[in-house]
Amino acid sequence: MxxxxxxxxxxxxxxxxxxxxxxxxxxxxxxxxxxxxxxxxxxxxxxxxxxxxxxxxxxxxxxxxxxxxxxxxxxxxxxxxxxxxxxxxxxxxxxxxxxxxxxxxxxxxxxxxxxxxxxxxxxxxxxxxxxxxxxxxxxxxxxxxxxxxxxxxxELRATLEPDVERRARWAALVEDLPAPGPAEVARANALVAGWVESGADPDDAGAAAVLRAVSRLDVRDTALYAVTRDTVRDHLRVWVSLLRGAPDAQVPDTAAVTAFCAWQSGQGALAWCALDRCFEVDPEHRLGTCLAECLVRAVPPSAWEEGGPSDPAEPERTTGADGAARVRASQFPHDELHRDSA
CATH class of the missing domain: 3.40.140 (Cytidine Deaminase; domain 2)
Known part of the structure; x- marks a missing residue:
């Protein structure tokens, strides 16, 4: 809206x-x-x-x-x-x-x-x-x-702060899971899609599976492409919940996807708060860095859907290896740019 x-x-x-x-x-x-x-x-x-x-x-x-x-x-x-x-x-x-x-x-x-x-x-x-x-x-x-x-x-940042009890439960479950393979792309996407459609919060077992899998680039790319204008707020709700329960090792990847959803929903301030959490653990996180550049350059959410035109002065998008978020030039309407004090 x-x-x-x-x-x-x-x-x-x-x-x-x-x-x-x-x-x-x-x-x-x-x-x-x-x-x-x-x-x-x-x-x-x-x-x-x-x-x-x-x-x-x-x-x-x-x-x-x-x-x-x-x-x-x-x-x-x-x-x-x-x-x-x-x-x-x-x-x-x-x-x-x-x-x-x-x-x-x-x-x-x-x-x-x-x-x-x-x-x-x-x-x-x-x-x-x-x-x-x-x-x-x-x-x-x-x-x-x-x-x-x-x-x-x-107060806005506090909405993304860790839920101590939830994080403890999920951390124990994540530790027991094997390293994610290619099959986890479809499973993670299906779990998130189910929570988005039903309006439910992530359950413990499902959340652990998604958090374990989000370290894969293809899982993150699939998560980004699943977001649409009609579903972005529900995707944001799900990823905020996942971020608040994410163990430290999973925070950067989860926070970056959360920031993407906030950016797509026109909530630049919330996107920066998510990136704050990402960079606290991994200051050079690739997807987070790309999204930060989008916010600093005031790139609009619509640039994500416009693809990569031939004119280098227009928004451009590439795919793979977190390149999906590499959008350049243009505007970011209805929200904030933020620069932390030195």
Whole structure:
């Protein structure tokens, strides 16, 4: 389901941000874009303010905006640091305008109040005004559509944290299974398909079989190709459950498939949280690295279905050895880009 939000005021913008991100950002720079194919981005801002943040923000946000023909943008700085917000505005606005991208506004939000950040040197912020993004019509629409908005990115990441009891049960079962062979491709696919169709959670024996098999490249590729627009949320539900019970050795592969499902469902923030878990165990995981590149480049989920056109400027896909996730160039609409602080 695609959520359409029509923002007509700063309060609308501020209410839209947690809906499109899936959580209420803190110490963040958020960019909402508008055009034929829009995407939304978030960057971490680490207190105390880092003098290099503005330059890094320009590089991180302008490149995908230029690449995807963005018409206009709005920036929201979630911070109590007015000087940082002013420096960000001073760095971002001229760069975007010079590139032909209109800047509708730069806002600073903190503790239920917002200000308009000055763009001209020496100008002052507007007086703070209250806003409520929890009782806004956008929030009600999100609830009606079944979209959950969490209090922070940490709460979002917590939805992927290990279930200790489940992991202990499954680890013991996985250890007793032999190394997976080619026959496990069909079996693992059938098990996941059954949970997707029935809406059931993975059972212990089946989960152990899938987790033992997911180390095979052909099992992972089959898992990726089984995901469709109609089934992506159910696939995500299943793989989140598997990730929360995965033993350490199976976490990278399981987390990468989970990240793929989150990306395909338009939940970029959740995809990054899954990749966090992947890279904690295997920082150079191949599929995870490919997906991270897709998120950084703002590649849209639709690029997965478009295949590999001959024009090198268009999205391209290869297959095999985790190459299925090697999609390049294009956009990633309706969600976030995320850069962790150094």
């Amino acid at each position: 695609t959520t359409t939000l029509t923002a007509q005021s700063p309060e609308d913008i501020l209410a839209a941000v947690p809906v499109v991100l899936g959580f209420h950002p803190q110490d963040s720079l958020v960019m909402l874009t508008f055009g034929a194919l829009s995407f939304h981005a978030r960057l971490d801002l680490s207190p105390p303010a880092d003098a290099d943040v503005p330059a890094g923000a320009v590089e991180a946000l302008l490149a995908p905006s230029r690449r995807h023909g963005v018409d206009r943008v709005v920036f929201v700085v979630y911070s109590d640091d007015s000087d940082l917000a002013a420096r960000l505005a001073a760095a971002l606005v001229p760069a975007f305008v010079a590139d032909g991208i209109g800047v509708v506004d730069v806002l600073r939000a903190h503790r239920g109040q917002w200000c308009s950040v000055p763009i001209r040197a020496g100008a002052r912020e507007s007086p703070p005004r209250p806003f409520d993004d929890t009782h806004h019509p956008f929030s009600a629409q999100a609830v009606f559509e079944g979209r959950v908005t969490l209090g922070s990115r940490e």
